[in-house]
Amino acid sequence: MKVQSVSKLTHLGLFAALIFVATYLLKITMPIGYIHLGDGMILAGATLLGPAAWLPAAIGSAMADVMLAYTSYALPTFLIKGLVGFLAGLFLQKVHQVKGAIGIFILVELLMVAGYFVTEAFMYGFNGAIPQLPANLLQGASGVVIGAVLFPSIVLLRQRYQSRQR
Template identity: 50%
Template sequence: MRINAAKKTETIVMVALFSALIAVMTAFVKVPTPIGYIHIGDAFIFAGAMLLGPYAAIPAMIGSGLADFITGYFMYIPITILIKGLMGLLSGIVLGRKERPLPLKFSFFLEIGLIFALCELIMTAGYFVFEMFFYDTAAALGAAPFNLIQGAAGVIVGLVLIPVIRKLNIKNFKINK
């Protein structure tokens, strides 16, 4: 019973930690664009997926939604929660099934990089559709390259975080053990 209670507490702490990291890295570490901003919060969604598996959807939704609230992009909150939650879920499903500690092989980085890239393409497409309806097609087309740049940054920083997380004392934490 104590092990389960300890694991539950550890999981709650990790969800809270990644919610805060995602919010801060999204709202405060950013580059403005004509419609929004570019940030590295997505990399921390992926970092959360490494440790929380599919439950990374929870801090992805909380942190990203909170960042939109903090920065005043209120109209984006619902779509952000949907898109970022999906990114956390998909990357978490794949990473949650990986052996521990995470291998540092080229094939692993290639596979995970492709999963991260797929998540970022989903993000770009999701915001494109939203902006097409909220603004117009021209605005959505204008924002798409910035979303792709943000996605590329998320993939690169996310991959860089893999060996960093591996070296932390929490490297063997896995919610679905």
């Protein structure tokens, strides 16, 4: 196995673990769910790993749902967070400024909110999904803020990471 493959696999595994821990442990429980730091870690992973961030985003987030007994959300979370990781990673590949990254962060977090709204409308009906919107929007906003704070440091890591891959 090539060193590049081992390095990439290691980074994917580390981000899956980081996303899991940030979702599972670093959370604020609310009556309508919980807010966690996992989305910020997904955006950091997408900044560093590009579209390959879909895998740690999907695995880390879904595993947190399973461990937190939100098992009915595990599959939708796998799909939604995987898509968020993929699209953020795809769009962030050429972005070097926080201003551009924030727009992408907002876009993918709104996609996350829409994904959970559709999921919850299917599970609980349209009226049952509406009360979850504020918590999901707050979750998305926290991801945008954390992603924006971490972005400059992650871009420096990305430059080092990419120079090693050549």
